[in-house]
Amino acid sequence: MPSHTPLLQGTLDLLILKALALQPMHGVGVSDRIEQITRGAYTVGPGSLFPALHRLEEAGWLSASWGESANNRRAKFYTLTAAGRRQLNAEAAEWKRVAGAMAAALSAG
């Protein structure tokens, strides 16, 4: 199991939005995709994944519908909405600004 880095507040939402930016996915897909794009730094269990998915759906950034998985299993798929894409861009920009500032601060003399 990869090492766990504690998630910063709001990071999980951003990761989920980012994970869904390419294509609609079900819960396991989102979880695996996050592990993949963070190079194993974060594993998101269902205990935090589903509350976040439902919260984002309620915020109108994701839409959900039941569909079939690759192996013909019934699964709920989440899709990024237009509002969600705007939110992703805004949050990503903000995150980059903060991360840049932090990196600059830490590398300073």
Place this chain on the structure above:
Amino acid sequence: MSIASRAFGLWRHLFRRERAERDLGDELSSYVELRAEAYERQGIPRDEAWRQARAESGGVEQAKESTRDAWGGAWLVNTAREFRYALRSLRRSPAYVVTAVATLAIGIGGATAVFTVVNATLLRPLPAVTDPGNLIGADQVFASTTIATFGYPDFEDFHDQTKSLSGLAAYNGTQLSMRDAVGPAQAWVSYVSGDFFPVLGIKPEAGRLIGPSDAIPRAATPVVVVSHDMWVRRYGGSPDLIGKTLTIEGREVTVIGIAPRGFIGSESISPMDFWVPLPIMFQTGSDPFSPSARGSGWFRLIGRLAPGRTVADAQKDLGAIMSRLGRAYPADSGHAIRVYASGGMSHGERDELSRVPRILAIAVGLLLVLACANVANLALVRSTARRRELATRIALGASRRSLVGRQVIEGSMLAAAGAVGGIVIAKLLVASSTITSTILSVRGAEFRLDGRVLAVAFAAAAITALGVSVIPALQVLRVPAGTVMKDGVAGAVRRAGGQRILVGAQTAISLVLLASAALVTTAMQRALSTDPGFDTQHLTFQFLQPQRAGVDSAQRLVLYDQLMERADADPDVAGAAITTTMPPEEWGTRSAVFRAGEEPSQAEFAGHDLDYNVRSYIDVVSPSLFSVMGIPIVRGRAFTAHDDHGAPAVAIVSQRLAKVLWPGQDPIGKMLVVPVARGTPRAPMQVVGVARDTRHASLMEDPPPVMYVPVAQMNFGYVYLVVRAKSERQIGAAVVRRILGDAPDRLVVTDPEWLGNWVTNELRPQRAASAWIGAFGAIALLLAALGLYGVVAQGVLQRTRELAVRTALGATPGGIVRLVIGDGMRVLVPGALLGVAGSLAATTLLRHELAGIAGVNLQALALAAALLAVAMVAASLLPARRAARLNPVDALRSD
């Protein structure tokens, strides 16, 4: 984020809950399946893949739970769930719920009922009055006395010279006879100056009101304004009433208008039926109504502050006018004026109205505190008993916040139920007219549960809810997970401190209430058992108004003689007399009296009657009075038929008056003077006898100085006919009517009354206070005893193991009982000491509020303490005996 999607989420999660739940369940099982599949694809054997998928899902239920928390409206759903939990948990302990709710209902109900009465009388501004906040009243202050009334010319000077008031009116009111198309009746009639209605800002319901042009002295128009209540009650609300005439005190007056609904005049004790222009009263010829008398007159003042002016401005302004008047007129010299914001009610009224409710408010407040303490105590006992459960929950991961929240919810539910019960109790108390009339009788006052009353009830409930839940909640916070599990209940022993303090406080409060009740009751008993100095059981009296009936002073004596003769002839009557005062009567006629030769000149005396220290009640009586009332003449002689108009003026003094005027001397033969302010000076009177002292003013007070004057030698417009029955029974009104014969209806205005009732009525405030405080005290005692029982019983439960060991080591049952009771006493004694201190404070307060309370009454305090001790020993004896019967082997095994 979109509001629409939020709203949709909320709707789905609140109202399509089942579907949302199913959806969530499906989603999570699909997650586990997909995850297991993924592991299988990685080459993990099927069973192991599923096991790992499930384990990794970290408990599907927990994931569901946190997802639900993320849903819209989760807060609402969670609270509802907490309420269901609380309900279920309360349902498991019905005895606790019933006790707690009943206790709170009594506390809240009592507080609400008393507040309702206070609200109906004190807090409600006078109805129909515009902007009562700007109204002021004024009292006249003499050397040692304050009175509310003024002479008419003084009023006119204030009225014309004031700069701080936009208007000032004079008024007063009394009960008068009237006659109209319906027939004769008694009515409350107010006489008002022309500014009265404009100052109060009253708009007529119909017609017009009395204005300045109606009330010009010596040219008043004979008009009358009818109250809305009277208009509806007596005249059926007919608009034709305006323009009709009716007769008030024999004078014909024309109805010009109807006052607005609810307007009762400017005194809330006596709602008025009619208003007439004040100068009409000058035509009655009675001295206080003289248009020229300054000094102490007969009129109350009510004014409205000019815009931007304050009560202090008015005080300065009217004070300056008062001192100018004092310099100009001897009758006004040395008088001061006190202005106060009145809201249209005089100080005296406010005082009178608030006396008993004020005491009750304090008693009820204590009761409410006690009820809260008791329920908090019960809740504490309950939560202590549930420590193991709580500790288990905390160990299993329940947050302390949610456990405290649950306590608060339980407390709120109990308080809400208590409030509902309290409102029902308050409603019953208020609806029961006998109870409200023991608090105070205000003609026409409405006792309603209005919004303000309900607000008070709910505020009381909210405070209770907090009080009841905070203490147990604090205890929850202090539970260190693990220790309780380890120690068992025994670990709680050391932490019962809060509960002990509560029981101590309860003991103190119930002692205060009990001691106060005992104090008032013993004072009342003393008043009732003390000989008032006159007979109360055989006498019936009838108020007569010969002056109003137009009987002149010579005819009056004839009338009295006729009445005496008819009484003598009546087989049921042992004797009859005439007197001007029916004791106990605080407001009887009083005057300054002097040894002959020491009296001031008429100019010095005019308007300063109240400034002199030796003041005596003056009763004008027929010779038979002393034998009829049973007042012995201890020296000299009684009056005879020869002490008439032509004979030398004589007087009989009470022992007290003799002692004040002629200490150490024989008063017989001495001369005394009762000066008059105007007109022919009164001749000095020779003292011919000394009558035994009577409690003339009040049964609760020591006998005051009284002098008696023969009815043939001093003229009085109003008298009482007193009739002594032969047998020891109350003489019926019929006998009195028989004696009165065909007396004119203006002579007899009220019904005959038995003196026994009169005396009982005098003690009504004391009786009411005693009954109510006594009832509260009894409830308080019960609550405190229950509280102590709880503490001791729980102590025994917690010390079961220790007590068992003691028994096993040879402690006797008696020793165990002593040990347990001693434990209870350690709570009781500090509480009782605090209670004694509180009782002393209460004594001071009660002495201030109710007449006849002599001061610290050790007997009352001892009685209360004894009652408390008995209740408390009984409360701790039960658990103590149970402790003594413990079988050591069972006890040691049980925990």
